[in-house]
Amino acid sequence: MSILLHEDARVVIVGITGKFGAFSARDLAASGTRVVAGVAPGGDGRVVEGVPVFGRVADALRETGANAALVYVPATVALDAVVETIEAGCPLVAYPGDGLPVLDAMEMRAAALAHGSDLVGPNSPGLISPGKAKLGFMPSFCFSPGPLGVISRSGSLSYEACHRLTAAGLGQTSVLGIGGDPVRGIDAATAVTLFHHDPDTRVLVYLGEIGGTEEYALADYARRADAKPVVALLVGRTAPAGKKMGHAAALIGSHAETWAAKVEALTAAGVHVARSLEDLPPLAAVALARASSSEF
């Protein structure tokens, strides 16, 4: 299996008439993902990249049976677009955009929870289940199907890490970007639970960084007696405190948010922490071999 996004995905792109939306329609189709609808207010009846456009999300879902949404609209109007998509009943919504006010992120998250939708983002490349479907803008060639469940706070790090894992013959069930902002839809705690319940995911790979406290949710999971093996790479060991390193949430404000404190907590919880990108594939391979031997 995979998490959240499977072979049966039928994607609607909200904001399909924008530059990024149209590019995404081509990119998703090229990766084998079915894009069945687009949405643009006032755009009823148009066709973009061979995809029918609707003025409202609810119409798009009803007419095309879309079950996953990728929302490409500017941050200034993102809350409205995402809430419309959630209220229309779309079970899976990705909002990859960055620069979203945190109050809007809170409202998006609350709307998703209230309606039982899964929200990926903000500030994330989205979600890919290699060989099945893609709901985001990550480069498809970095990924391949396999037994690793990957959770990442950083887009660029997930591309490069998965490219190396793929080259080492270590494919992925799903790769989920939980994003670089402080308030997010699916967070690390939810992501580990999803991968835990996915029978095809045998090892969890977590790509984290300084700032915030997501990594402690990962440590909580790793301490469980029934936890799957967890491998992690954290970047920002050399980042100074008090400076934002690109991502809004990559800022050390307290001791618990430092690289050292997180690595200590993860190691104590039994997580295999890679010392570098280079170290990640062999560590994942060892964890996978152990997971396989303990299953038989």
Place this chain on the structure above:
Amino acid sequence: MLLTEARGKALLREARIPVPQSFEASSREELAVRPIAYPVAAKAQVSAGGRGKSGGVLKCEDLAQLDNAFCMIMSTEFGGERPKSILVESWLDIDRELYLAVIVDGRVGGMTVLYSPRGGVDIEQGPAPTAYAFGLPRNFQGHRFRRILEAVEPDAKIREKVVGLARRLLQVAVDNECLTVEVNPLVVRKDGSLVAADAKVVLDEAAAFRRSRTAEAIATEREAADEDIRRCSDGNLMLVWLEGRVGLVSGGAGMTMAAMDAIDAAGSSPACFLDVSGNPTPAGFDLAFDLLDRAPGVQGILVSMFGGGLHTDRVARTLVDVLARRTSGKPVALRLAGTSSDKATEILRDAGYANHTSLERAVADIVSRTEIAA
């Protein structure tokens, strides 16, 4: 972005949260003409923490002492930052120091109030503050916070004042779209009244499109920023200067940090976090090389880009042009991987440059060449 104490307190004052009588001064001439009762505290207006322990807060009994304090504070650097003004504030008769803050909390997808009955400069060393995590701002309930306070604050009168103040701090956070509104210390005066003796307010920069005050604060900070930072923000590059030897040009926040760590692991040190993924064009790379070639501490430059959506053959052509225009002799190592990297390698080779096959090799190369340069 972090506001100065004076600006933060102005927001608190607007919400009718008690703050000491004060004025801000950026010149000696202002000290004599603004009426205030002595003694006063002269406080450096800087973003660095711990100024109280490094001479950034001085007690003054009269104008002569204040004048001295002004000159001392204005000529001192606090965490590498020189103050542009001081805040002159009535000296408080302190009975107790408390801690009260409203913060954005990812764990609850919303906000949390933090309280400690022992606030002040050593807050980090004491027990962690008590947290009331309520999530969405509209879910704040005074009675729930009161129940939590009962376990840590025995004084019922103070509890009630803290509950009321917490709601007002939350209102400040919502009305101004703040990531943090922290009052430390929240002073209990001898007469039992509470006053915010300091203020740490962090605005959500992403809200600038609908908050004119945030937009103005960003513009002010931009004007005050050093030229490198300003040029980068204009050019859509993300720069943080570090203190190392290897100038790093990379793409994406996570991979830029990974490359910084790799440089350190190879025995050297990164000179910067410089993410050019926002503008990987001739203008962007020209700016990056100009900054790093002119920075005296930078002994060599590593360009490491992983092409996802980005076509590295285009980056290679850009780099060949940029490097040809360059006059600096600082060594450069290149590593372009991902989309079209075979073509990139060819383009670089034809121009006489090597494209490293991995980040690790590129790092080892530039580290060894900067050691020789050093």
